[in-house]
Amino acid sequence: MELVRFMNQSISLISSWVLRRAAELKISDHIKQYGGPMPLHELARSIPIPPEKDLMLLQLMELLVHQGVYAKCEAGYLLTPTSELLLTEGSNMGTFVSFITEAFTGTWFFTGKWFKDTGAGTGFELAHNGKQIWDVLKENPELGSLFNEAMASQSKESVRDLVASYPEIFYGINNLVDVGGGTGTTVKIIADTFPELRCTVFDLPSVVANALNSDSFSVVGGDMFHKIPPADAILLKNVLHDWPDEDCVRILERCKEAVQSTEKNGKVIVVDMVLDAEVNDSKETETKLLFNLLVISSVHGKERTKKEWHDLIIRAGYSDYKIYPARMSLYSVIELYP
Ligand SMILES: C[S@@+](CC[C@H](N)C(=O)[O-])C[C@H]1O[C@@H](n2cnc3c(N)ncnc32)[C@H](O)[C@@H]1O
Incomplete structure (x- = not known):
């Protein structure tokens, strides 16, 4: 447990950068515009990012879902109150x-x-x-x-x-x-x-x-x-x-x-x-x-x-x-x- 806590804290600077990239890629805006659970490939193409970057986007979303920033169901990704803070027409955090x-x-x-x-x-x-x-x-x-x-x-x-x-x-x-x-x-x-x-x-x-x-x-x-x-x-x-x-x-x-x-x-x-x-x-x-x-x-x-x-x-x-x-x-x- 101590090792996990130590390793987690050592690499947690990535969390701030992942949140920043999510903001810059306007992921919350894209999910809102989609109007329902958004599959990864739809999100990737609507941003848009080159297909070879899809794996990174998937992992970025996995972390953000784990952290409660986004939610996920079988059909795709959803907003939560935290990711709504990133909406550019909202508070644009x-x-x-x-x-x-x-x-x-x-x-x-x-x-x-x-x-x-x-x-x-x-x-x-x-x-x-x-x-x-x-x-x-x-x-x-x-x-x-x-x-x-x-x-x-x-x-x-x-x-x-x-x-x-x-x-x-x-x-x-x-x-x-x-x-x-x-x-x-x-x-x-x-x-x-x-x-x-x-x-x-x-x-x-x-x-x-x-x-x-x-x-x-x-x-x-x-x-x-x-x-x-x-x-x-x-x-x-x-x-x-x-x-x-x-x-x-x-x-x-x-x-x-x-x-x-x-x-x-x-x-x-x-x-x-x-x-x-x-x-x-x-x-x-x-x-x-x-x-x-x-x-x-x-x-x-x-x-x-x-x-x-x-x-x-x-x-x-x-x-x-x-x-x-x-x-x-x-x-x-x-x-x-x-
Ligand atoms: C941390 S920000 C807070 C801004 C705002 N009150 C808020 O809550 O979002 C501090 C503010 O103090 C202003 N400030 C710094 N020095 C100042 C000065 N000498 N006279 C007036 N405002 C100053 C800055 O420009 C900045 O807008």
Whole structure:
């Protein structure tokens, strides 16, 4: 058993790449268009791939069926809720696995050197001549777009979950700014769900230059370390885990100023991981541990425990806060009161 576990873990990088290839070959779209269980030869010809590659496709599908990504009956392959995430007209999560494998495979190559290095940079920076990820994304428009698409895809899934699971966090506020909100996927879903709420997406100018074209929210470019537009509520979703404590304190101070300048009882809503929050299963725990390694190796951030969140919030000068009981997977909701 130990040998199986060891061998499995040694070759499991193939799992990420198989998922990426399934996304790029648009296997979920082909199965959906087929409209029923799809035999391998039909899938192969509709992608299309040359017949001599059918064996590889078969083995790829065998693994994905074993992992529960696709289902299989005698007549062929079927979608499952997991492979539906790859549908390009759905949340298109293929962009997420493509970005992760594209951007961070090199980082992990360098973490061996990084462990011995006495410098303050991350593994990602060691792999990119000292450049921070935000500069690399700006200088490589293709990778930058893939990053924005990946963030938008995962936002589509998690924000739908957020508005359904925690509607009360949006009650009683007139306007909201989504800080580090990317190209606006999150605010669009919030604004469409709560049409009375005036929403703004705020991100780096190079990012909001590609913001979605929509009448339902406004767009502001800027730097969250300097000034954040005033609002009753500031949303920080998946942002603070990218930064070390000192920077998080600065961001939270700017958020507090933005909320207080409306002269109302505003709040900051943080949606991020809480490492010791309740989890549904061991897969969720493992996913959080993997994300923590990802952010530590690529940016200067980390995922945080309840105690670490407490210390950060108090250091930034907030009078109180509330961590909501878990109602969605992976992410927790924390409300901060000035
Ligand atoms: C991990 S992404 C999260 C995106 C989005 N909130 C989500 O949940 O999908 C972090 C975001 O912070 C933005 N960001 C980084 N530095 C920033 C800065 N100084 N000012 C404003 N936004 C910044 C990035 O461009 C990126 O869109």
